[in-house]
Amino acid sequence: MTEQDNTPQGPVLVVGGAGYIGSHTVRLLEARGVETIVADNLSTGYRSAVTGTFEEVDIGDREAMDRVFAEHKPRSVIHFAAKCYVGESVENPSKYYRENVCYTWTLLEAMRAAGCEEIVFSSSCATYGNPVEVPMPDTHPQNPISPYGRTKLHMEHMMEDYATAYGMRTAALRYFNAAGAHPDGDLGEAHDPETHLIPLVLQVALGQREKILVFGDTYDTPDGTCIRDYIHVLDLGDAHLRALALLQSGRDRIACNLGTGDGYSVLELIESARRVTGHPIPFEIVGPRAGDPPRLISGGTRAKAELGWEAKHSSLDNILADAWRYHQKESAGA
Numbered sequence: 001m002t003e004q005d006n007t008p009q010g011p012v013l014v015v016g017g018a019g020y021i022g023s024h025t026v027r028l029l030e031a032r033g034v035e036t037i038v039a040d041n042l043s044t045g046y047r048s049a050v051t052g053t054f055e056e057v058d059i060g061d062r063e064a065m066d067r068v069f070a071e072h073k074p075r076s077v078i079h080f081a082a083k084c085y086v087g088e089s090v091e092n093p094s095k096y097y098r099e100n101v102c103y104t105w106t107l108l109e110a111m112r113a114a115g116c117e118e119i120v121f122s123s124s125c126a127t128y129g130n131p132v133e134v135p136m137p138d139t140h141p142q143n144p145i146s147p148y149g150r151t152k153l154h155m156e157h158m159m160e161d162y163a164t165a166y167g168m169r170t171a172a173l174r175y176f177n178a179a180g181a182h183p184d185g186d187l188g189e190a191h192d193p194e195t196h197l198i199p200l201v202l203q204v205a206l207g208q209r210e211k212i213l214v215f216g217d218t219y220d221t222p223d224g225t226c227i228r229d230y231i232h233v234l235d236l237g238d239a240h241l242r243a244l245a246l247l248q249s250g251r252d253r254i255a256c257n258l259g260t261g262d263g264y265s266v267l268e269l270i271e272s273a274r275r276v277t278g279h280p281i282p283f284e285i286v287g288p289r290a291g292d293p294p295r296l297i298s299g300g301t302r303a304k305a306e307l308g309w310e311a312k313h314s315s316l317d318n319i320l321a322d323a324w325r326y327h328q329k330e331s332a333g334a
């Protein structure tokens with residue numbers, strides 16, 4: 001397959017395009033000359049991450065979405081607009097069912113009314129729940145254990161039903177641990193509050209935090225700390241372009257993992273961050289975080305077989321190097 005075959009036709013409406021993974025995907029679309037419209041309510045995204053056409057709207061606002069569809073006439077949608085904190089979803093499931101499930105329903109209804117038929121969306125390995133098999137295949141049973149994971153599974157089911165009943169074509173991309181940043185240092189991962197390991201580790205390297213707390217060292221893994229499959233955000237973005245191009249060529253359903261198949265422990269990640277940054281990065285072992293399985297590693301084969309996708313930017317040191325460049329730039333500008 002050529003780059004041409006893997007490039008979707010525009011215009012593409014990217015909802016949640018001001019967020020972490022969305023903004024990187026928009027960059028890739030723009031670099032291929034695909035007309036792109038970003039719709040985002042800026043609840044967690046950043047206006048500065050969007051350089052092209054921007055609509056500040058809430059995807060749960062049907063009237064506003066009808067206007068966006070009428071004005072820009074997008075051929076297809078890529079959907080990143082969702083809440084993504086497991087802990088918050090346990091404390092406030094109402095927010096997650098409203099913003100992830102209800103708002104997605106509104107988006108799908110606006111798409112139907114506009115005759116827009118293709119949608120690629122961010123699902124998650126959290127839809128699988130506790131692994132019954134590691135590495136985890138694309139066909140792993142889906143038994144999510146958090147409200148967050150359950151809302152993502154509801155979104156998958158809703159789209160499957162819309163595909164069956166209304167001829168929509170849908171791709172559910174189940175991410176493992178999204179990580180890294182754009183190599184130019186302008187886009188990266190910045191959540192508020194920050195809970196993710198890599199940004200926190202780099203904040204320690206920058207001297208913004210005294211140490212990193214390691215959640216548990218008695219897991220059944222070689223060094224006792226949790227193992228995750230870290231996938232570079234540019235590799236994730238590339239998979240969205242490929243999935244959308246495939247839907248546009250007539251394929252009706254795609255559901256696949258996006259991970260590298262390699263797992264790294266928390267301590268290995270800290271070691272890589274020391275290598276890349278040249279800083280010592282002190283850590284302290286504390287108790288485990290509720291709901292963290294010891295190992296989450298993708299064993300999916302569909303992304304390669306069906307999308308022709310392979311991770312190209314996702315070595316751990318490359319992920320850390322790109323994230324480090326972004327965090328240094330951010331802290332210098334702050």
Ligand code: UDP
Pocket residue numbers: 177195196197198200212213214215216226227228266289292
């Ligand atoms: N983690 C940690 N200390 C932190 C944040 C995360 O030890 O301050 C661990 C966490 O237990 C998990 C891994 O780092 O094993 C990745 O966590 P993160 O929150 O980045 O992503 P998640 O796996 O929850 O999606």
